[in-house]
Amino acid sequence: MTVELLTKPSRVPQWLRILWANKKSRVGVVLLSVFVLTAVFAPVLAPYDPESTDFAAALPASGDHWLGTTQQGQDVFSQLIHGARTSLLVGLVAGVFSTIIALLIGMTAGYLRGWVDEFLSGLTNLALVIPVLPLMITLAAYAPVRGVWLIIFVISVTGWAYGAKIKRAQIITLRTRDYVTAAKLAGDGPMRIVFREIMPNMTSLVVVGFMGAATAAIGAEAGLEFLGLGDPTTISWGTMLYWADNGGALLTGQWPWLIAPGLALTMLVTAMTLINFGVDALSNPALREE
Amino acid sequence: MSLLEVADLSVAYATKNSPPTHAVRNVSFSMAEGECVGLLGESGCGKSTLGTALLRLLDRPARITGGTIRFDGTDITALDENALRPLRWRALSTVFQSSMNSLNPVLTVEAQFRDMFRTHTDMTSGEIRRRTAELLEMVLIDPSYMRFHPHELSGGMKQRVALALALALRPKLVVLDEPTTGLDVVVQKSIMDSVRTLQREQGFAVLLISHDLGTVMEIADRVMVMYAGSVVESRPAGEMLHPYSRGLLGSYADPRAETVDVTYIPGRPPDLSRFQDGCLFVDRCPVALPKCATEKPPLAPVGDGLVACHVAPSTKADFADSTFVRSVRAVAEAPPVLEVTGVHKTYTRRRTSVTAVDDVSFALRRGRVTALVGQSGSGKSTIAKLLTGIERPDTGTVMFGDVPVHRLRGRAMRRYRKDVQLVFQDPFAALNPVRTVRQTLVRPLRNHLGLSEKDARARLESLVDTVGLAPAFLDRYPHQLSGGQRQRVVVARALAPEPSILIADEPISMLDVSIRAEIVELLDRLVHHRDLAMLYITHDLLSARLLADEVLVLNKGTVVEDGPTIEVIRNAQAPYTKLLLDALPNPPR
Numbered sequence: 001m002t003v004e005l006l007t008k009p010s011r012v013p014q015w016l017r018i019l020w021a022n023k024k025s026r027v028g029v030v031l032l033s034v035f036v037l038t039a040v041f042a043p044v045l046a047p048y049d050p051e052s053t054d055f056a057a058a059l060p061a062s063g064d065h066w067l068g069t070t071q072q073g074q075d076v077f078s079q080l081i082h083g084a085r086t087s088l089l090v091g092l093v094a095g096v097f098s099t100i101i102a103l104l105i106g107m108t109a110g111y112l113r114g115w116v117d118e119f120l121s122g123l124t125n126l127a128l129v130i131p132v133l134p135l136m137i138t139l140a141a142y143a144p145v146r147g148v149w150l151i152i153f154v155i156s157v158t159g160w161a162y163g164a165k166i167k168r169a170q171i172i173t174l175r176t177r178d179y180v181t182a183a184k185l186a187g188d189g190p191m192r193i194v195f196r197e198i199m200p201n202m203t204s205l206v207v208v209g210f211m212g213a214a215t216a217a218i219g220a221e222a223g224l225e226f227l228g229l230g231d232p233t234t235i236s237w238g239t240m241l242y243w244a245d246n247g248g249a250l251l252t253g254q255w256p257w258l259i260a261p262g263l264a265l266t267m268l269v270t271a272m273t274l275i276n277f278g279v280d281a282l283s284n285p286a287l288r289e290e
Numbered sequence: 291m292s293l294l295e296v297a298d299l300s301v302a303y304a305t306k307n308s309p310p311t312h313a314v315r316n317v318s319f320s321m322a323e324g325e326c327v328g329l330l331g332e333s334g335c336g337k338s339t340l341g342t343a344l345l346r347l348l349d350r351p352a353r354i355t356g357g358t359i360r361f362d363g364t365d366i367t368a369l370d371e372n373a374l375r376p377l378r379w380r381a382l383s384t385v386f387q388s389s390m391n392s393l394n395p396v397l398t399v400e401a402q403f404r405d406m407f408r409t410h411t412d413m414t415s416g417e418i419r420r421r422t423a424e425l426l427e428m429v430l431i432d433p434s435y436m437r438f439h440p441h442e443l444s445g446g447m448k449q450r451v452a453l454a455l456a457l458a459l460r461p462k463l464v465v466l467d468e469p470t471t472g473l474d475v476v477v478q479k480s481i482m483d484s485v486r487t488l489q490r491e492q493g494f495a496v497l498l499i500s501h502d503l504g505t506v507m508e509i510a511d512r513v514m515v516m517y518a519g520s521v522v523e524s525r526p527a528g529e530m531l532h533p534y535s536r537g538l539l540g541s542y543a544d545p546r547a548e549t550v551d552v553t554y555i556p557g558r559p560p561d562l563s564r565f566q567d568g569c570l571f572v573d574r575c576p577v578a579l580p581k582c583a584t585e586k587p588p589l590a591p592v593g594d595g596l597v598a599c600h601v602a603p604s605t606k607a608d609f610a611d612s613t614f615v616r617s618v619r620a621v622a623e624a625p626p627v628l629e630v631t632g633v634h635k636t637y638t639r640r641r642t643s644v645t646a647v648d649d650v651s652f653a654l655r656r657g658r659v660t661a662l663v664g665q666s667g668s669g670k671s672t673i674a675k676l677l678t679g680i681e682r683p684d685t686g687t688v689m690f691g692d693v694p695v696h697r698l699r700g701r702a703m704r705r706y707r708k709d710v711q712l713v714f715q716d717p718f719a720a721l722n723p724v725r726t727v728r729q730t731l732v733r734p735l736r737n738h739l740g741l742s743e744k745d746a747r748a749r750l751e752s753l754v755d756t757v758g759l760a761p762a763f764l765d766r767y768p769h770q771l772s773g774g775q776r777q778r779v780v781v782a783r784a785l786a787p788e789p790s791i792l793i794a795d796e797p798i799s800m801l802d803v804s805i806r807a808e809i810v811e812l813l814d815r816l817v818h819h820r821d822l823a824m825l826y827i828t829h830d831l832l833s834a835r836l837l838a839d840e841v842l843v844l845n846k847g848t849v850v851e852d853g854p855t856i857e858v859i860r861n862a863q864a865p866y867t868k869l870l871l872d873a874l875p876n877p878p879r
């Protein structure tokens with residue numbers, strides 16, 4: 001449902017217009033678009049193949065290599081540009097998956113109440129008290145395969161609980177509204193009531209939840225890669241940090257190699273946070289009157 | 291010298307993202323010591339804003355943008371908080387609708403009085419106790435209730451405590467903003483009686499803001515009418531001259547009369563963020579002249595008061611085109627479509643059980659309106675839920691022809707709901723804020739009539755037409771509609787599946803008095819044109835008289851009286867019905 005909500009064509013321009021109206025989220029939208037464009041056009045934008053090791057190792061920043069080269073002789077700037085692809089992919093996909101899980105569990109529990117609610121709330125609370133980071137690390141470490149998709153899977157199944165709890169609380173306050181009773185009398189079934197009548201009134205909550213999950217996923221991905229739990233041959237900001245650390249960038253004084261991926265991560269997270277400021281107007285038409 | 295003198299006062303709400311709302315516009319008036327002035331006007335016309343401005347309690351984003359307020363000889367327009375503090379409570383005080391909820395929940399009633407006296411006076415503990423008891427007695431609360439916490443008191447009692455607190459320091463002016471809205475009619479009546487008696491005894495002045503025309507006309511020495519931020523008329527209660535005042539008063543009538551007619555004011559108030567030339571009422575006025583659109587009428591003396599209208603001195607406007615008349619009418623016998631027999635419903639919460647409905651039986655017939663009248667908590671809405679199948683009776687039966695409603699579930703329940711539809715009380719809550727009128731109305735057509743999306747859409751225009759809305763409204767969101775328009779959409783949704791029974795749960799109580807008759811007329815027309823059976827739930831005897839052929843009076847879950855409306859209202863037998871009738875105001879006419 002979230003996917004449909006996020007990509008429904010008629011909705012996109014209005015979305016943008018609403019977000020654009022808020023100064024902070026406008027900055028966020030611009031910043032995020034820069035990242036998205038970079039990721040999409042990475043092969044065109046990057047001066048070299050990020051995996052090619054044709055250059056001299058550990059070069060300092062120069063006109064040929066804006067951010068220098070790595071210990072293996074790869075161009076850092078090209079890696080940085082390609083790294084945006086991994087981060088955004090993980091953020092988008094893991095964000096969508098954990099939002100979907102959160103929605104299904106939270107909405108079902110909150111709308112149906114009774115024993116279904118008790119069971120699902122128990123599950124949610126269990127998921128909340130399990131320490132996520134060690135679980136992630138364990139899952140990632142023992143999995144038979146390595147790579148981005150594994151990381152996406154691990155993040156999705158560990159990161160939904162908080163969102164589910166918030167969505168459940170919200171739907172409990174919305175399910176007794178008169179318009180919900182009215183929809184029942186109009187003959188609508190529970191699925192339609194939950195996802196077409198109630199959920200649109202929670203747009204801001206869903207979007208904030210998605211952004212939070214995506215932001216956390218981006219951070220978690222970088223963290224897991226940095227700890228060496230990903231596939232060290234993928235190009236991502238996390239692996240860049242991993243290699244920069246292993247390659248002793250600090251000792252050789254290759255600051256750009258160490259700082260650039262960290263800075264890029266920070267900027268991306270900031271962009272998503274700024275967008276959140278404008279999200280409230282989405283589910284409240286009264287706020288978006290021009 | 292007057293106690294209060296307001297000259298050319300203007301107040302605006304300036305928010306960041308929208309143009310400022312000019313809620314009070316160049317208002318001038320004065321109040322004498324001990325005078326009781328009623329302030330009338332539709333919702334949003336600036337009554338509360340004016341009342342709050344007088345108390346200098348306006349908060350951002352509201353700001354006084356011009357004019358002066360003189361209280362007891364002092365200009366208080368620009369006094370700072372330090373200078374205002376000694377005036378508040380001692381000289382100026384207030385009770386508003388939610389005052390009862392602003393009592394401190396962790397303190398006993400006595401402690402709240404003690405705190406207040408300690409802050410403002412140097413009375414001894416003994417004196418404080420005595421005065422507190424005296425004040426509670428004044429508002430008809432037994433002094434032994436002093437040791438209770440607010441949650442142990444009923445809404446009406448809490449509101450009385452708030453009133454006693456407001457009067458504790460013998461203020462000179464009390465602003466009462468909807469002090470009884472939301473309380474039961476009988477309780478409302480007794481609180482207003484206390485106010486009136488105390489006011490006579492203690493001689494404080496009262497500015498009474500209320501939607502309840504009958505009460506204001508009965509109690510106030512003088513009535514001021516506000517429209518779109520301006521005072522348009524001010525005179526002693528009685529016949530009013532301004533077309534708007536006449537329109538408002540036309541919406542009240544005595545339900546006991548042989549023939550009852552009420553009017554409504556078509557249209558809606560203007561946008562307060564704009565200034566316009568001429569009279570602001572011109573779009574809705576039945577007697578407007580060409581010059582009304584260009585020349586602003588001044589507030590000028592006519593008769594024993596002031597009025598701002600170009601024609602008021604000579605012509606008496608009436609709203610003949612928007613009148614609803616109800617006289618005594620014979621009703622044909624019809625077979626019942628829904629029969630309720632001996633239903634009981636008890637709710638159990640935290641081991642205490644409340645009997646909401648106790649052995650109630652009645653029948654609904656086609657082309658007839660049955661009113662269910664009673665105070666809040668008398669079980670009216672529970673009965674509505676039993677009829678729509680949202681709740682099930684503990685014992686007793688609800689039969690729709692040979693369908694046992696009390697036993698339906700799943701698919702059969704959905705089929706039944708095609709025939710029984712509900713009109714909700716609060717039009718603001720009953721429409722999904724993110725769906726357009728079109729999206730809302732398509733659903734019942736598709737679900738209950740099994741129409742395709744295309745056929746359903748084709749029906750919409752005629753559907754909204756039956757409730758008197760133009761097709762252009764189909765693409766609006768609820769927040770772009772007025773209260774009356776929303777309620778029309780709610781009615782349209784209920785009519786969409788072509789039900790045979792309509793249950794209307796207080797459908798007009800949240801609407802402005804000025805437009806109530808409009809919805810009453812609509813419902814009445816639909817019942818007769820479509821031969822519907824209707825259950826009309828209300829606490830208001832006037833609208834029951836206007837709409838219903840027969841009445842059931844409900845008290846604590848049991849029917850205490852029933853019969854043809856006119857019989858019950860003019861010839862009540864049950865003591866409880868008499869109590870309800872006594873609570874009706876008796877304004878001078």
Ligand SMILES: Nc1ncnc2c1ncn2[C@@H]1O[C@H](COP(=O)(O)OP(=O)(O)OP(=O)(O)O)[C@@H](O)[C@H]1O
Binds near residue numbers: 303305333337339
């Ligand atoms: N906090 C606010 N911010 C912006 N506009 C406001 C605010 N409060 C009130 N208004 C606007 O000021 C105008 C006057 O409102 P006010 O509350 O004084 O009306 P009222 O006559 O007391 O209505 P009611 O009978 O519903 O209580 C309205 O148009 C309202 O929308």
Ligand code: SF4
Binds near residue numbers: 579600602
């Ligand atoms: S001034 Fe004109 S428009 Fe205004 S109320 Fe009087 S007659 Fe009607």
Ligand SMILES: [Mg+2]
Binds near residue numbers: 337338
């Ligand atoms: Mg008000």
